[in-house]
Amino acid sequence: MRITRRNMLRGTAGLGASLAFGRVWAATEMDLGDLRITTLSDGHLQLPESFLIGDLPRDEARAILDAAGVAAGGYEPPCNVTLLRSGEDVVLFDAGAGPGFMDSTGRLPDALAALDLSPEDVTHVVFTHGHPDHLWGAIDDFDEPLFANARHLMGRVERDYWIDPETTETIGAERQSFAAGAARRIELLRDMLETFEEGDEVLPGVLARASFGHTPGHMSFEIGGGRALIAGDxxxxxxxxxxxxxxxxxxxxxxxxxxxxxLALLQELAERGVPLIGFHLPDGGVGRVEKGDKGYSFVPEV
Known part of the structure; x- marks a missing residue:
């Protein structure tokens, strides 16, 4: 297994310009022989500190965040969309936030273009869950599926939760927009969206694992016979x-x-030494889990 991090320039040029200019995109790549995984940035979220701490013991939580270099007052976690290429398959795990969530997100199409890929090249979109930064990017500005040639797959439990009319009433006021947005986008995908169950091999070498709690039907995915785990949120x-x-x-x-x-995932990953790919983890989201005296730590691979 080889893991690398490289920069890619998405360049443009004006009339008469002698030099190209553009944005540099960082990609973390994991070569698993017959499979190649690349994590691409969809941007980052802009969240209040309360999103992290809530009702947790503030002094202890703040000490952990200070040690990690997270400044008080706000939090800007990265959004890492995972791209898997295997043979003719070009698979995205989650679709990013698209144009309608936050100004700091929705960068996935540009990141794909830096790899000389277009949304039309994507053959599958596999969702970990239905939150805005994972689902909303599947629909473009014109309410059309962005990945028009792709099969879209979501766990049945997760799909059923978001299309249930009662979800909007029971999810809580702070997440009502999540529920309405998810239901709307799932409806726009219509017959393009397929469902699967925990334990299904959704694609060759991609095994669905239930990791409920963040959302009622959240799924993680074992890749290549357990050689890596895409953990979503x-x-x-x-x-x-x-x-x-x-x-x-x-x-x-x-x-x-x-x-x-x-806790179960961290314990397993630490024991097995399997690479973890996390949607909101730093350095492209790829690393390993190490057990410490009191808890665990994330060790980036690059």
Whole structure:
């Protein structure tokens, strides 16, 4: 297995310009022989500190965040969309946030272009869950599927939760827009969206694993017979979630269940030494889990 991090320039040129200019995109790549995984940035979220700490013990939480270099007052986690290429398959795990969520997100099409890929080249979009930064990017500005040639796949439990009319009434005021947005986009995908169950091999070499708690039907994915794990938001950050995985995190819809899921995943990943790919983890989201005296730590691979 070889893991690298490289920069890619998406260049443009004006009339008469002698030099190209553009944005540099960082990509972390993992070569698994017959499979190649690349994490691409969809940008980053802009969140208040309360999104991290909530009702947690503030002094202890703040000490962990200070040690991790997270400044007080706000939080800007990265959004890492995973691209898997295997034979003719070009697979995205999650679709990013698209144009309608935050100004700091929605960069996935440019990141794909830096790899000389277009949305039309994508053959599959596999969702970990239905939150805005994972689902909303599947629909473009014109309410059309962005990845027009792709099969779209979501866990049945997760799909059913978001299309249930009662979800908007029960999810809580702070997440009502999430529910309405998810239901709308799932409806726009219509017959393009397929469902799967926990334990299904959704694609060759891609095994769905239930990791419920962050959302009711959140899924993670074992890649290549367990050679890597795409965890989505089951492990949602590289500081509090590792140092105190037993804490009920305010970002999770079912904090108690999510804590049990997170603790089990961290223990397994530390024991097996399997690379972890996390949507909101730093350095492209690729690293390993190490067990410490009191908790765990995230060690980036590059």
């Amino acid at each position: 089951a492990i949602g950050n590289a500081h509090l979630a590792f140092a105190r995985p037993d804490w009920p995190m305010p970002a999770d819809q079912d904090p108690e269940l999510a804590a049990r899921t997170r």
